Amino acid sequence: MIDERHLLSLDLNLLLLLKIIGEERNSRKAAERMFVTQSAVSKGLKKLRHQLGDDMFVRNKNGLEPTEYCEQILEQLPDVINSIGEMLSNKADVFDDTFSGSICIAISPTFYKPYSTAIIRHFNSLVPNATLKIVNWTWQTENDLINKNVHLAINYYPLDISKSIIQKPVCDIDFKFCVRKEHPLTKSPHTLSEFSHFPLVLAIQPSFANQKSHVERIFDESGLQTRVSFQSDQITLCYEKLKISDGFMPIHSGAEQELPAELQLIDIPFDELPFRRFGIYYPTPSKEAKITRWLAQEVSSLLKRFN
Known part of the structure; x- marks a missing residue:
């Protein structure tokens, strides 16, 4: 049950301060983002500590480290601020055939071909007068989400990205290995050990190309060696490699x-x-909060129908 007396004692204006300190872990950087002095940030943090009865952040060599209680609040804070922003907004956006604004969606290269067509058809029927832009998830997508240049993005879940971006799971995905039709492994079921004798082809994620793939880790943990023969963030190039080799690719x-x-x-x-x-990814609340919330609902529903 809500303790209304305790809620009334809180300064809700400090929620945004808490969120930004949680993202920056540095009072100077938080002050720069909020266009206030570092002293104002320190005073706000002191007020938060008093009102919530917790240290909230502890200073260490890496900056400000959130307490366990603070971490619990920070995990829920983006959704809370988003809900408050929508509740207080007096802008009556209507997303139907009268909407003529712009919509930008970024899609992971491995999802691009099968799902972009469905997204185009779906939004053409809902908002035929809108300007729809669909782009590949690239090295720049994380910054584009933060800077509100992309309304929503689709990728695997979870990803190690900025806390300024909200990420939510949509549904499970069934995975297979992709091979050429004459591949030796198509004859009958095979063990993981037998797959390790063939080269691995990887459709890599832009921004995550330097990280070892999950499939490679699985082979490593099983004590098996596998060789990556080709990798690209262009799925069509991966297909071309598979056509002319005995490689296999998770997809x-x-x-x-x-x-x-x-x-x-x-x-x-x-x-x-x-x-x-x-997973779907979208920026933290802004004046575009209504369109991102609407897009999240529509894209989530669409993806679930395909899986």
Whole structure:
């Protein structure tokens, strides 16, 4: 039950301060983002500590480290601020055939081909007068989300990205291995050990290219060695490599409808699948909060119908 007397004693204006300190972990940087003095940030933090009865942040060599209680609040804060912003907004946006604004959606390269067509058709029927822009998730997408140049993005979930970006799971994904139709591994079910004798092809994630893939980690943990023969953030190039080699590539089963005629999907011989969920990503609340919330609902519903 809500303690109304305690709620009334809180200065809700300090919620934004708390969120920014949580993201920056540095009072000077928080002050710069809020266009106030560092002294004002320190006073606000002192007030928060008094009102909430917790230290909230502890200073260490890396900056300000949130307490366990503070971490719990920071996890929920983006959604809370988003809800407050929408509740107080008096802008009556209508997202129907009268809407003529712009919508920008970024999609992971591995999802681009099978799902972009469905997104185009879906939003063309809902908002035919809008300007719809669909782009690949690239090295720049994280900054584009933060700077509100992209309204919403679709990728695997979860990702190690800025806390200024809200990420939410949508649904599970079924994964397969993609190989050429004459591949030796298409004859019958095979073990993980047998797959390790063939080269691995990877559709890499822009911004995450230097990280070892989940499939590579699974082979490593099993004491098996596998060789990466090709990797690209362009899925069509990965397909071309698979056509002319005995390579295999992990990919979501939704790609099957768009596969080149020379390729097919086969089952993965282990349970520890890489990235088993879709996720949607959008910036923290702003004047665009209503359109991002609407987009999140529509895209989530659309993706669930495909999986």
